[in-house]
Amino acid sequence: MSTVPQDNIRNFSIVAHIDHGKSTLADRLIQATGGLTDREMKEQVLDSMDIERERGITIKAQTVRLDYKAKDGKTYILNLMDTPGHVDFAYEVSRSLAACEGALLVVDASQGVEAQTLANVYQAIDNDLEIVPILNKIDLPAAEPDRIKAQIEEVIGIDASDAVLISAKTGIGIPDVLEAVVTRLPPPKGDPDAPLKALLVDSWYDAYLGVIVLVRIIDGRLKKGARIRMMRADAVYEVERVGYFTPKLVPVDDLGPGEIGFFTGSIKEVADTRVGDTITDDKKPTAEPLPGFRPAQPVVFCGLFPADAAQFEELRAAMGRLRLNDASFSFEMESSAALGFGFRCGFLGLLHLEIIQERLEREFNLDLIATAPSVIYKITLTDGSEVELHNPADMPDVMKIREISEPWIRATILTPDEYLGAILKLCQERRGIQSDLSYVGSRAMVTYDLPLNEVVFDFYDRLKSISKGYASFDYHLTDHKPGDLVKLQILVNAEPVDALSMLVHRTQAERRGRAMCEKLKDLIPQHLFVIPIQAAIGGKIIARETVRAMRKDVTAKCYGGDITRKRKLLDKQKEGKRKMRQFGKVDIPQEAFIAALKMDD
Numbered sequence: 001m002s003t004v005p006q007d008n009i010r011n012f013s014i015v016a017h018i019d020h021g022k023s024t025l026a027d028r029l030i031q032a033t034g035g036l037t038d039r040e041m042k043e044q045v046l047d048s049m050d051i052e053r054e055r056g057i058t059i060k061a062q063t064v065r066l067d068y069k070a071k072d073g074k075t076y077i078l079n080l081m082d083t084p085g086h087v088d089f090a091y092e093v094s095r096s097l098a099a100c101e102g103a104l105l106v107v108d109a110s111q112g113v114e115a116q117t118l119a120n121v122y123q124a125i126d127n128d129l130e131i132v133p134i135l136n137k138i139d140l141p142a143a144e145p146d147r148i149k150a151q152i153e154e155v156i157g158i159d160a161s162d163a164v165l166i167s168a169k170t171g172i173g174i175p176d177v178l179e180a181v182v183t184r185l186p187p188p189k190g191d192p193d194a195p196l197k198a199l200l201v202d203s204w205y206d207a208y209l210g211v212i213v214l215v216r217i218i219d220g221r222l223k224k225g226a227r228i229r230m231m232r233a234d235a236v237y238e239v240e241r242v243g244y245f246t247p248k249l250v251p252v253d254d255l256g257p258g259e260i261g262f263f264t265g266s267i268k269e270v271a272d273t274r275v276g277d278t279i280t281d282d283k284k285p286t287a288e289p290l291p292g293f294r295p296a297q298p299v300v301f302c303g304l305f306p307a308d309a310a311q312f313e314e315l316r317a318a319m320g321r322l323r324l325n326d327a328s329f330s331f332e333m334e335s336s337a338a339l340g341f342g343f344r345c346g347f348l349g350l351l352h353l354e355i356i357q358e359r360l361e362r363e364f365n366l367d368l369i370a371t372a373p374s375v376i377y378k379i380t381l382t383d384g385s386e387v388e389l390h391n392p393a394d395m396p397d398v399m400k401i402r403e404i405s406e407p408w409i410r411a412t413i414l415t416p417d418e419y420l421g422a423i424l425k426l427c428q429e430r431r432g433i434q435s436d437l438s439y440v441g442s443r444a445m446v447t448y449d450l451p452l453n454e455v456v457f458d459f460y461d462r463l464k465s466i467s468k469g470y471a472s473f474d475y476h477l478t479d480h481k482p483g484d485l486v487k488l489q490i491l492v493n494a495e496p497v498d499a500l501s502m503l504v505h506r507t508q509a510e511r512r513g514r515a516m517c518e519k520l521k522d523l524i525p526q527h528l529f530v531i532p533i534q535a536a537i538g539g540k541i542i543a544r545e546t547v548r549a550m551r552k553d554v555t556a557k558c559y560g561g562d563i564t565r566k567r568k569l570l571d572k573q574k575e576g577k578r579k580m581r582q583f584g585k586v587d588i589p590q591e592a593f594i595a596a597l598k599m600d601d
């Protein structure tokens with residue numbers, strides 16, 4: 001039996017704005033405590049998936065257990081929970097924080113407090129965590145630790161006088177971080193003699209071990225061979241393996257109060273486990289379950305279709321595989337007149353959508369067509385009933401609609417003052433309603449209420465480009481509000497293309513319609529005939545462009561006899577063909593579907 005005194009345990013997360021150095025710090029802590037030898041220490045151990053590594057973002061919360069011999073001569077067990085930094089995955093931050101007593105708040109000393117610093121630290125405060133401010137990147141000449149300390153005190157309202165100054169990159173200050181964890185964060189306080197009570201923090205599928213469940217023990221002990229009950233799911237399992245990660249998997253016989261580790265049992269699917277559920281002893285259950293979490297709800301939907309219809313079954317299997325480890329990704333079969341069979345998929349946000357699409361294409365070698373992303377609309381019909389609309393193609397007859405409501409968000413944007421004007425203009429154009437404007441040092445902090453549908457396409461990209469990357473952004477959903485929404489249809493060669501239709505606000509319809517037609521005109525290659533491209537609301541055409549006809553022989557352009565040039569042109573044409581879909585008589589290239597939706601304003 002492992003008997004770890006709770007006084008020697010510290011459970012903590014690292015919270016930060018994206019790119020402020022959370023993963024680099026986590027790796028340093030693992031390295032400094034010898035969790036991995038130098039040879040095993042690959043860059044950014046905690047970001048395990050390839051795509052995460054390439055994009056430099058952390059998606060799945062992971063936990064490692066570190067042994068640390070402190071200056072007081074005692075050995076401590078430090079459980080470090082990594083948390084994702086992007087708004088799409090905010091719910092994963094909240095569930096990791098619920099399993100900890102403390103948080104390290106990492107702020108880039110050259111940049112200062114950003115939108116997600118605030119969002120994440122407020123979550124930590126809401127969870128009653130003890131917070132240790134850490135100023136990272138002090139190796140940079142632009143670092144201004146004193147100014148940033150003052151900013152943390154002013155904006156967040158926590159004491160930053162003894163913030164730890166570090167460079168996660170060079171290693172400066174790492175021993176101070178470890179000491180701060182031990183001396184400044186409280187130990188867990190569970191009752192070892194009470195019935196088992198554990199929080200289900202996360203679960204994922206492993207090819208060798210099956211479903212692995214990550215738990216934080218609150219009271220009692222989780223033992224190998226025990227029969228446990230998942231209280232909300234109302235399911236009983238026998239515990240087969242118990243252990244923890246260093247990040248290597250280390251089996252033990254049991255876990256006691258305050259410990260974070262995993263178990264496996266005969267659990268078939270990740271879907272059988274509910275994050276936030278309470279795990280207890282089947283025979284001797286705890287009286288009160290833990291409060292639990294709200295499940296993560298998909299907020300953005302789009303259709304994913306195989307570019308080659310023969311890949312439909314492969315796509316279904318690949319999606320099933322991805323869902324094993326990502327319960328927040330949902331899909332159901334859909335058929336479209338233009339695209340054939342595919343799936344309607346739900347995501348936590350646009351980044352989540354892009355990551356899933358990329359993984360399907362890369363890991364499973366599929367060629368996909370994604371339709372316009374859509375939010376969830378609530379439609380009240382004239383008979384008083386209410387329906388949820390995930391797909392503009394399913395919109396009921398307008399005569400039967402009494403009211404359409406759309407989801408709204410509350411967005412917080414932090415920006416250097418010089419970009420404020422352009423940002424306010426952008427929010428205004430996207431139907432935003434300003435609710436607050438204040439200053440954080442020399443930077444403006446503005447709060448806007450915005451319709452989610454105006455944000456999903458390209459708001460973040462636009463914000464980044466008009467602020468040269470300096471503005472930061474965070475949001476959460478607030479409620480549904482009625483809006484004057486209409487269905488914008490795109491007709492190519494007089495045929496409606498469902499995959500390009502979307503709901504838009506009436507005031508935006510013309511601008512969007514025109515922009516879509518202009519984009520498509522450039523994206524659709526010339527054919528042997530003239531192709532009209534039209535945008536319409538109901539039967540009314542609001543914009544029109546034309547793709548002119550071309551001459552048949554593409555090589556005719558290459559006057560003279562340069563054979564390599566001819567070959568190149570033909571190859572290019574062939575490549576283009578592979579990625580096209582036929583709509584009636586017209587070939588539309590795959591990238592048109594997403595590209596057409598990105599507005600340049």
Ligand SMILES: Nc1nc2c(ncn2[C@@H]2O[C@H](COP(=O)(O)OP(=O)(O)OP(=O)(O)O)[C@@H](O)[C@H]2O)c(=O)[nH]1
Pocket residue numbers: 016017018019020021022023024025056057058084085086136137138139140166167168169170
């Ligand atoms: N100069 C300097 N660069 C650093 C330091 N710490 C991290 N970086 C760099 O900052 C960038 C972001 O670091 P990450 O650790 O990936 O940031 P993160 O906060 O984990 O980002 P997400 O995982 O995407 O949330 C990387 O290019 C790091 O090499 C530091 O102390 N000094």
